[in-house]
Amino acid sequence: xVDRIERLTNLLALLLETSRPLSLVEIAGELVGQYPDNERSxxxxxxxxxxxxxEIGVPIETEMVTGGPYSGQTTYRIDRRxxxxxxxxxxxxxxxxxxxxxxxxxxxxxxxxxxxxxxxxDDERPAVSAVIPERPELxxxxxxxxxxxxxxxxxxxxxxxxxxxxxxxRGGFWYVIGHDHARNERRTFRVDRFDxxxxxxxxxxxxxxxGSFDRPPSFDPRTAFPADPKQIGHGAEESVDALVRISxxxxxxxxxxxxxxxxxxxxxxxxxxxxxxxGNLPAFRSxxxxxxxxxxxxxxxxxxxxxxDWLTDVAEPTTETIRP
Amino acid sequence: MSGPRNAEDRLRRLLVMLxxxxxxxxxxxDEVARRFNLSEAQVQGDLELVAMCGLPPFxxxxxxxxxxxxxxFVGVPRLFTRPLxxxxxxxxxxxxxxxxxxxxxxxxxxxALGRGLAKLAAVLADAxxxxxxxxDDTAGVVVDLAQPEFTDELAxxxxxxxxxxxxYYSPARDExxxxxIRPRHVFADAGHWYxxxxxxxxxxxxxxxxxxxxxxxxxxxxxxxxxxxxPERFFDDADVARATVRLAPAAxxxxxxxxxxxxxxxxxxxxxxxxxVSSERWLAKLLIRLGPEAVLVNATGDNPGVATARRMLDRYxxxxx
Numbered sequence: 001x002v003d004r005i006e007r008l009t010n011l012l013a014l015l016l017e018t019s020r021p022l023s024l025v026e027i028a029g030e031l032v033g034q035y036p037d038n039e040r041s042x043x044x045x046x047x048x049x050x051x052x053x054x055e056i057g058v059p060i061e062t063e064m065v066t067g068g069p070y071s072g073q074t075t076y077r078i079d080r081r082x083x084x085x086x087x088x089x090x091x092x093x094x095x096x097x098x099x100x101x102x103x104x105x106x107x108x109x110x111x112x113x114x115x116x117x118x119x120x121x122d123d124e125r126p127a128v129s130a131v132i133p134e135r136p137e138l139x140x141x142x143x144x145x146x147x148x149x150x151x152x153x154x155x156x157x158x159x160x161x162x163x164x165x166x167x168x169x170r171g172g173f174w175y176v177i178g179h180d181h182a183r184n185e186r187r188t189f190r191v192d193r194f195d196x197x198x199x200x201x202x203x204x205x206x207x208x209x210x211g212s213f214d215r216p217p218s219f220d221p222r223t224a225f226p227a228d229p230k231q232i233g234h235g236a237e238e239s240v241d242a243l244v245r246i247s248x249x250x251x252x253x254x255x256x257x258x259x260x261x262x263x264x265x266x267x268x269x270x271x272x273x274x275x276x277x278x279g280n281l282p283a284f285r286s287x288x289x290x291x292x293x294x295x296x297x298x299x300x301x302x303x304x305x306x307x308x309d310w311l312t313d314v315a316e317p318t319t320e321t322i323r324p
Numbered sequence: 325m326s327g328p329r330n331a332e333d334r335l336r337r338l339l340v341m342l343x344x345x346x347x348x349x350x351x352x353x354d355e356v357a358r359r360f361n362l363s364e365a366q367v368q369g370d371l372e373l374v375a376m377c378g379l380p381p382f383x384x385x386x387x388x389x390x391x392x393x394x395x396x397f398v399g400v401p402r403l404f405t406r407p408l409x410x411x412x413x414x415x416x417x418x419x420x421x422x423x424x425x426x427x428x429x430x431x432x433x434x435x436a437l438g439r440g441l442a443k444l445a446a447v448l449a450d451a452x453x454x455x456x457x458x459x460d461d462t463a464g465v466v467v468d469l470a471q472p473e474f475t476d477e478l479a480x481x482x483x484x485x486x487x488x489x490x491x492y493y494s495p496a497r498d499e500x501x502x503x504x505i506r507p508r509h510v511f512a513d514a515g516h517w518y519x520x521x522x523x524x525x526x527x528x529x530x531x532x533x534x535x536x537x538x539x540x541x542x543x544x545x546x547x548x549x550x551x552x553x554x555p556e557r558f559f560d561d562a563d564v565a566r567a568t569v570r571l572a573p574a575a576x577x578x579x580x581x582x583x584x585x586x587x588x589x590x591x592x593x594x595x596x597x598x599x600x601v602s603s604e605r606w607l608a609k610l611l612i613r614l615g616p617e618a619v620l621v622n623a624t625g626d627n628p629g630v631a632t633a634r635r636m637l638d639r640y641x642x643x644x645x
Contacts, residue, residue, distance in 0.1 A: 004331040005370065009338070009377040009387070013403050017379055030379070056336045057411035084406040086447050094440030101425030101437060102418065110417035111361075115340035116407040117447075118347075120359045125551040127483040128428050130469055130512040132420055139412035142419075145464045169420070170468040172515030192580065221466040245643050249500060252538050253493060256473055282574075289613045292498075293636045296643045308640055310615040315633035317619070 004049075007034045011049055012058065016083060021063045021075035050076070059083060085116055095119050104129045133174060135191050140205045141167060141176055147210035150181070154195035154204075162187070163213040168221035177224050179213070186224070242278040243298045247271050250294040278303060285310065334370055337362065342374075342404045345389065350397045371396065378403050415448045420467055427469040429479040429510070469512050472535040478519045482507040487545040491538040495605065501525065504543055505532070508552040520554060522547075567601045568622040569610075570594055575617035578610070596621065608632040 002010075010031050015022070024046055028035040035042045050060060059082040065073045090098070095118065102110040103122035106129060111121065137153075144151045145164045152161050161181040168175045173190050180187040197204045246254045248270025255263055258274055265273035278284035288295050288307065297304045341360055345351065357364045368391045378386035388399030410418070422441045426433050481488055485506075492501050504524035511518055517534040566585065571578055573593035578584070586598040601607045611618060611629030620627050 003373050005334055005338070005373050006377050008331060008335050009374045010379075012335075013378045013385065013387075016403070017385055052332050052335070055332050056339070057408055057414075059409075083408060085409045086450055087406075088443050088447060090440055090443060091436070093436040094443065097425075097435065097437035098418070098422060098440045098444075101421045104428060105417075105421040105424050107417045107421055109411070109414045110421045112336065112340065113410050113414040113418040115337075115344075115360065116410060116414070118344065118407075121361045123358065125509070125553065127549075128430070128479045128510045129554055130424050130428065131514070132424050132467065133514075134413075134417065136413075139416040142416055142465060143412065166463050166466065168466045168468060169424075170470075170515075172513065215463070220463055222468060249493065249498070253535060257535065286613050289615075290609065292609060292612065292632060293639050296639050298643060304640070308637065311612070311633045311637050311640075313616045314612055314629050315637060317627065317630065 002034050007031065008049055008052060010034065012053060012078070015060065015076055015078040016080055018077050021061070021077040023065070023070060023073045023075045025073075027076070088117060090117060100126060105132050107132065107134065109134070131172075132169065133172065133192070135174055137191055137194055137205045138167065138174060140203070140207055141191065144205075144207045145176075147207075148213050148215065149210045150208040150212050151176075152206040152208065153189075155189055155193065157195065160189070162189070163215075165215045165219050166221040166224070167191075175221075177221055188224075240278050240300065240303075241275045242284065242300065242303050243273050244276050244288060245271055245273050245296045245298055246291065247294040250291055254291070254295075273298065281306075329366070338370055338374060339404060339408050341367070341371075342387065342389070342398075343407045345396060345398045346405055348398075350395055353391060353394050353396055356396055367391075367396070409450050410447050415444075415450075418444065419448060419465060423465060423467040424469060427467055429471065429476045469517075471512075471517055472537075474537050474540050475510065475517050475534055477540055478507050478534065478537075479510045481542070482510055482519070483549065485547045485549040487543045487547055489541045489543050490532075491540075492532060493536040493538060495536070498605070500538065506547045508550070509554050510534075511554045513554075520552060565601050566598050567607055567620065568596060568598050569614075570596045570619040570621055571614070572617040575614050578614070578618075604628040605632075612636070 011027065014027065014030055022030070024043065027046070028042055035045055053060060058078060061077055061079060063075045063077075065071055065075055098117070099114055099119045099122045102114050103124070104126045114120075114122075141151060141164055143149075145166055148163075150161055150163050152159065154160070162176065162178045163181070164176050164178040166177050168177060173192060175188050175190055177186065177188045179185070194204050243264065251270060251272045254274060255272065258276065262274045262276065263272050264275050267273075276284065276287070284303075285307065288297060289310075297307050337360055341356065344359075345356070353364050353367060356362075357367045360367070362370075371389050371391055374387050375389050376386055380386060384402040387403055390397055419441075422437060422444075425431055425437060431437070478488070480486075487504055487506050489502065489504050492503060493499075494501050505519070505521035506524075507519050507521045508529070509520040511520070518531050519534055519537075520529065520531050522528075523530040523532075569578075570590065571594060576595065578599075579587065579595070579597065582599055584597045584599045586596075588596040590596055605628070607620075608628035608631070611620060611627070612632055620629065
């Protein structure tokens with residue numbers, strides 16, 4: 001038996017060169033001695049090869065024969081135009097720039113794309129790099145955004161249907177922003193929190209009919225999704241501002257994070273009071289608590305009370321039972 | 325480059341190697357290996373396997389390639405002259421890499437990268453990724469790598485080999501430190517920017533979070549720059565102590581955010597996890613943030629959340645409006 005790489009290469013060559021679609025019997029006849037004689041194991045080997053070629057992106061077309069002695073048989077071929085990469089005519093400096101970009105992100109699929117475009121592996125380590133998380137759902141969502149096709153997915157147990165307007169990577173996570181059908185308003189979803197596909201093998205993201213919606217012309221994911229983490233998941237209009245005292249040790253960092261216009265008071269000991277949007281309570285609380293004893297909420301009262309209760313709960317853990 | 329490679333990976337690599345070889349005609353084996361991130365033995369082995377593959381007896385429909393004396397030679401080009409089109413993940417990755425690079429310090433959007441990206445529109449469309457007219461859809465995919473203050477200066481110092489004196493807030497000790505650093509690499513990961521640098525204080529290579537740097541000043545000293553790999557994730561360390569924590573449904577984000585050893589599902593959507601604890605202070609902070617949504621079941625020492633929460637409550641007593 002030949003090496004699998006040889007058989008795959010031969011199969012690829014045959015399906016690319018054939019002038020008409022071929023049935024499995026014809027394929028096995030051409031690739032003499034490479035597929036098992038037994039019909040069932042031949043079919044199994046071929047299915048495995050077909051899946052391997054599709055996995056690396058080879059577009060294999062299948063056709064069902066109707067009429068004639070081979071009626072009902074499936075035939076296979078590869079359309080060379082669909083197989084081959086369009087020539088891009090990249091200039092050397094453009095190629096080099098893309099190569100450096102992929103090296104800075106250290107993406108494996110990106111490196112494969114560079115090779116296909118005729119570039120090399122960039123073995124110089126750039127002084128700056130970024131980790132961009134890769135998610136299997138992203139290409140499908142991206143193409144739905146471009147095609148204006150709705151997507152369906154399950155999110156924390158709920159089925160959602162969304163007109164996806166755009167994808168945003170921020171704070172290390174990918175978000176999709178769009179119009180939620182059931183809730184009839186703009187919503188944002190973290191892509192890595194999509195529920196995984198069902199056991200029956202259905203895709204995590206199902207893409208609907210292209211051209212199904214118009215995206216608002218002024219839409220920009222950056223502004224649709226405020227940079228201030230305490231605003232995430234909320235409309236700006238319902239925002240409440242809290243006054244938070246920050247100790248001298250962390251005052252500089254907080255001022256840089258929020259901007260100097262958020263500082264409402266500077267005390268002689270170096271501490272500052274900042275005004276912080278608190279519309280999204282969990283996000284606000286997490287931010288304040290993350291500063292530990294360097295931050296104290298001074299007002300409004302209900303927020304201050306909420307944090308004191310929260311801390312009291314941690315300071316006096318329940319002894320009778322361990323929840324749940 | 326290491327580890328066993330399956331048939332798909334080998335074929336995938338061959339299908340980019342062959343068109344390139346056909347274009348250049350011949351190339352030194354070591355150059356081919358370096359270019360495609362393989363060992364010379366892997367290149368030679370794979371090329372020898374596919375040599376004469378194709379559709380015999382038609383010579384022009386067979387792969388005609390051989391390796392001799394450290395050189396790779398390619399004969400009559402006919403099969404696999406063009407690379408396979410991009411797959412959707414490859415196209416998406418290329419697009420986001422280029423968008424990310426545009427965000428990095430020192431990027432020039434009007435330059436070669438921008439022009440290359442515009443030319444990509446056609447192949448992106450082939451891969452089903454982008455059917456927008458002429459790649460003008462910047463709103464469709466946005467990579468936001470907002471940089472804290474000093475990121476540019478640190479990147480420049482790393483590229484030029486300039487030593488810096490910095491003021492750094494150390495969260496482990498909760499104090500401000502002064503130190504000299506030799507920046508080696510600046511990188512973004514999971515929403516934060518870091519600088520990997522030789523630390524004059526500990527005499528070790530350390531990773532600093534840039535948003536904790538309070539001040540920065542050149543010392544006037546220069547050092548030899550070297551190519552440095554950014555670290556893999558810093559958290560996963562087998563030597564680090566573990567704590568067992570029960571988490572309410574609302575606290576499940578901990579599973580996404582931090583490495584956990586064990587997850588046991590409990591009643592009412594709660595889970596019990598065992599997670600590495602880099603310092604008591606880190607665990608205290610996590611417990612404080614989780615509040616009633618978490619219960620510490622087991623740790624090596626006392627519950628550090630209790631003492632910290634009491635200290636924080638004292639501060640609330642001191643500061644009233």
